[in-house]
Amino acid sequence: MIVTIDGVAASGKSSVSSGVARALGVPYVSSGLLYRAAALLALEAGAALEDEAAVLVLLEGSGLRLEPLAEGNRVWAGGRELTPDLHSTRVDKGVSAVASLPGVRAWVDAQLRALPQPFVAEGRDMGTNVFPHAQAKFYLTASPRVRAERRARERPEDIPAIEAALTKRDEADRRQISPAVDALVIDTGPLDLQGVIEVILSALPE
Numbered sequence: 001m002i003v004t005i006d007g008v009a010a011s012g013k014s015s016v017s018s019g020v021a022r023a024l025g026v027p028y029v030s031s032g033l034l035y036r037a038a039a040l041l042a043l044e045a046g047a048a049l050e051d052e053a054a055v056l057v058l059l060e061g062s063g064l065r066l067e068p069l070a071e072g073n074r075v076w077a078g079g080r081e082l083t084p085d086l087h088s089t090r091v092d093k094g095v096s097a098v099a100s101l102p103g104v105r106a107w108v109d110a111q112l113r114a115l116p117q118p119f120v121a122e123g124r125d126m127g128t129n130v131f132p133h134a135q136a137k138f139y140l141t142a143s144p145r146v147r148a149e150r151r152a153r154e155r156p157e158d159i160p161a162i163e164a165a166l167t168k169r170d171e172a173d174r175r176q177i178s179p180a181v182d183a184l185v186i187d188t189g190p191l192d193l194q195g196v197i198e199v200i201l202s203a204l205p206e
């Protein structure tokens with residue numbers, strides 16, 4: 001069984017997916033981390049973020065690998081763990097450009113489809129594009145201000161700056177961020193983390 005949890009930036013997808021995955025006893029898969037890793041590799045190599053051929057060479061040559069666990073995902077480039085470097089402000093800013101490259105999207109999609117199932121998959125297009133036959137699909141939203149307030153606990157910038165950056169990233173990601181027609185859309189604004197997890201668990205098929 002595959003459960004997909006998509007949504008806008010900082011809508012709580014990772015924490016919710018981790019909680020749902022733990023309740024189900026399966027791993028969760030963070031597709032965003034692979035896009036973030038692609039951006040980091042390009043930034044470190046000094047490659048232009050729009051240079052699809054250069055980014056693909058970096059992806060193929062780096063031994064990039066997602067390790068999906070219920071507690072949290074880790075990303076490796078060969079023996080080097082990239083995970084702690086994937087949530088910096090410069091990766092936040094650069095990731096949408098890399099994620100808009102069709103070749104990069106095809107590369108990430110292939111990595112995700114090759115992972116052993118079952119799992120909970122989270123991202124932007126898990127229910128629409130990568131796993132259209134998933135058994136249960138969810139889409140998380142919240143207002144930009146609510147998301148910025150949550151994200152402010154993890155980033156050095158102030159709330160208005162974070163809100164502006166999130167809105168910009170949603171705009172850059174707009175091609176990937178529409179809910180699947182068969183997804184249950186959940187406004188996480190009025191709910192806490194456990195509340196969202198419970199809504200999802202109670203909506204899962206038997």
Ligand code: C5P
Nearest residue numbers: 031032035095096099123124125173176
């Ligand atoms: O989920 P997260 O915010 O970490 O994703 C980082 C970025 O990766 C997004 O802003 C988007 O550009 C890209 N992404 C995507 N498709 C996905 C997951 C993430 O384009 N399925």
